[in-house]
Amino acid sequence: MDAGIIVVGGGPVGSALGLMLPDATVLEAATFPRDKPCGEGLMPAGAALLAAVGVDLAAEGFPLLNGVRYTLPDGATARASFAHGSGFGVRRTRLDALLAERAQVSCGVRVNAVRSLSDRVEVDTSQGTLVGSALVAADGIRSSIARMMGWWRPSQGRARYGLVGHLAAEQQSQDVEVGLLGSVETYMAPVGPGEVLLAVLSARGELRSPGLTGEESYRAIVERAHPGLAAAPLLGPLRGAGPFNLRPSRVAQGRVFLAGDAAGFLDPLTGDAMSAGLAQARALATLLSGDLGSAAPRYRRWVEGQWRRRSFVASLARSLSDSGRLSRRALAGARRRPEALQALLSVNDGSRTLRSVSLRDWAALLGVARG
Ligand SMILES: Cc1cc2nc3c(=O)[nH]c(=O)nc-3n(C[C@H](O)[C@H](O)[C@H](O)COP(=O)(O)OP(=O)(O)OC[C@H]3O[C@@H](n4cnc5c(N)ncnc54)[C@H](O)[C@@H]3O)c2cc1C
Known part of the structure; x- marks a missing residue:
């Protein structure tokens, strides 16, 4: 049977890909509703990507998120609104069930083996074998497909x-x-x-x-x-x-692609992971609709750029959190210049590039300037 593009995992990223690609078959081992440990804060860029495939989270009754507030033990705070649009508090039992239903995910189907061939992929599932043109694994932080491909690597650095x-x-x-x-x-x-x-x-x-x-x-x-x-x-x-901070040795080769947490997970502190996974789904939907031969190297380059931006923000967030002195200075700078914190929130959810942040904003965030 030709299953088109086979997507493994019907979490937010796999289901979104199912909505973005008309010829996708999404396979999910679990049945919904199922829970998943998550901070459940979807940033505005992720909400906009879902809106673009017809999922209106406001209309579905998910609570709006307008910004982020950081608070220190002594009560010092800094807050910024999101620059564009709203985020949402997304109880995962509700969000994942909604997306899976819209994407017509095949639930209760576990993928047990993958064969990547020159002209197709073959997938052994708990309900038989499928043949497709490509496979996207959106099967989470402990991705079984990344392990089958020999790409999975354990957590690096300090375990959180x-x-x-x-x-x-x-x-x-x-x-x-x-x-x-x-x-x-x-x-x-x-x-x-x-x-x-x-x-x-x-x-x-x-x-x-x-x-x-x-x-x-x-x-x-x-x-x-x-x-x-x-x-x-x-x-x-x-x-x-946990532990967090995982990154596979590669995210694509031939006809097999990783997306969402399967493609790497930094740290929950930045709350950007679902948005990043949805952006990967968007990029893959475009690449897989074009020349399949060049899709893997192009996707690898795209993810590399995204990872650089995300790991910079995650390292900055962890350094500020680790140091009382730095976080006090950063929050004081952000209070004087809220647009600096707003710019960083936009970089965090991928709606701005790192380069677009001005030196004055960086100086404020590092507490070295009087805004
Ligand atoms: C503590 C914590 C806080 C977080 N806070 C936030 C936050 O505030 N904001 C944010 O954006 N992100 C947050 N995240 C990250 C977010 O939870 C993930 O980025 C998101 O769930 C990734 O979605 P996914 O679709 O890639 O994978 P998942 O949601 O993990 O879905 C993977 C799916 O694949 C299925 N699957 C696995 N193996 C197979 C198989 N072999 N065959 C078939 N199906 C399979 C699983 O059953 C599962 O349903 C947080 C994470 C943690 C741990």
């Missing part, structure tokens, strides 16, 4: 982890609220009526306080960042994730 929970509370702001607490960060976003997402991020040892259970440790961090949420009931289980 996350613990994600949902609390019964009404968030007052329409912002992603990032708490920089020193060795731990918190990330909060409204994801539905009376429901907020609260993720805590750090090295594994820092997420668990001596003598406390995982849940007690999580609650202690939440209370430090948001005392008002001390008594808010947890809705469902906490979910752990």
Whole structure:
């Protein structure tokens, strides 16, 4: 059977690709709704890419996000609005089910083996063998397809982890609220009526306080960042994730392509990963509709440029978070010159290039100028 372009994984990136490519067959091992540990903050560029394929998140009732606020333990804050459009708090049980339904994802189908041949790909699934012209693996951070291809590599550098929970509370702001607490960060976003997402991020040892259970440790961090949420009931289980900072040795060869977290995952702190994966889907939809022979090297170059920008922003965010002195200076600079923080948010979601940020903005963000 000719399955056209075979997409493995019906998360946001695989499903979006299914919507962008009319001849795609999207295969998903799970059935929806299924949950996934995530900060659930979709940046405006990602929301715009979904709007372009007919998914109107505002009309679907997802809460709007207008900007990001950073807060230090002493209460110092800096905030910027998104320059263009809105982001959304996307409860993953809802978003992924919605996208999978729109993209007519084939659920409950696991891909077990892939053969990349000169003129086609062959895929063994839990329901038989399929033949297609190309394969895109959007099968997540531990991509089984990247492993089958010999491209998967373990986490590099300092290991970081996350613990994600949902609390019964009404968030007052329409912002992603990032708490920089020193060795731990918190990330909060409204994801539905009376429901907020609260993720805590750090090295594994820092997420668990001596003598406390995982849940007690999580609650202690939440209370430090948001005392008002001390008594808010947890809705469902906490979910752990990590280690982060993974990048496969390649993202494309011949007729096989990786997208979304399968193509590399930096750190949740920047909240840009779904938008980056959706941008990869958009780039692939264009490349796979043209000359397949040149698609792999062109995609590799495109992803390399995207990765450079993203890793710069992720390193900057982690350095600021690690150093109380730098983060105080950066927040003071961003308060004096909010447009500098706004420019950085646009770079983060891919709607601006690094080069377009002015020296005055960089100087403000590094706390070396009086805006
Ligand atoms: C703690 C944390 C916080 C985060 N916060 C944010 C945030 O605020 N904003 C943001 O944009 N991103 C955030 N992210 C990242 C975001 O969750 C991912 O970028 C996103 O889920 C990637 O989507 P995907 O479609 O690539 O993969 P996934 O959503 O992981 O989907 C992969 C799918 O592939 C399926 N699959 C796997 N193997 C097979 C197989 N062999 N056959 C068939 N199906 C298969 C799985 O069942 C799964 O449904 C966060 C991540 C973490 C861990």
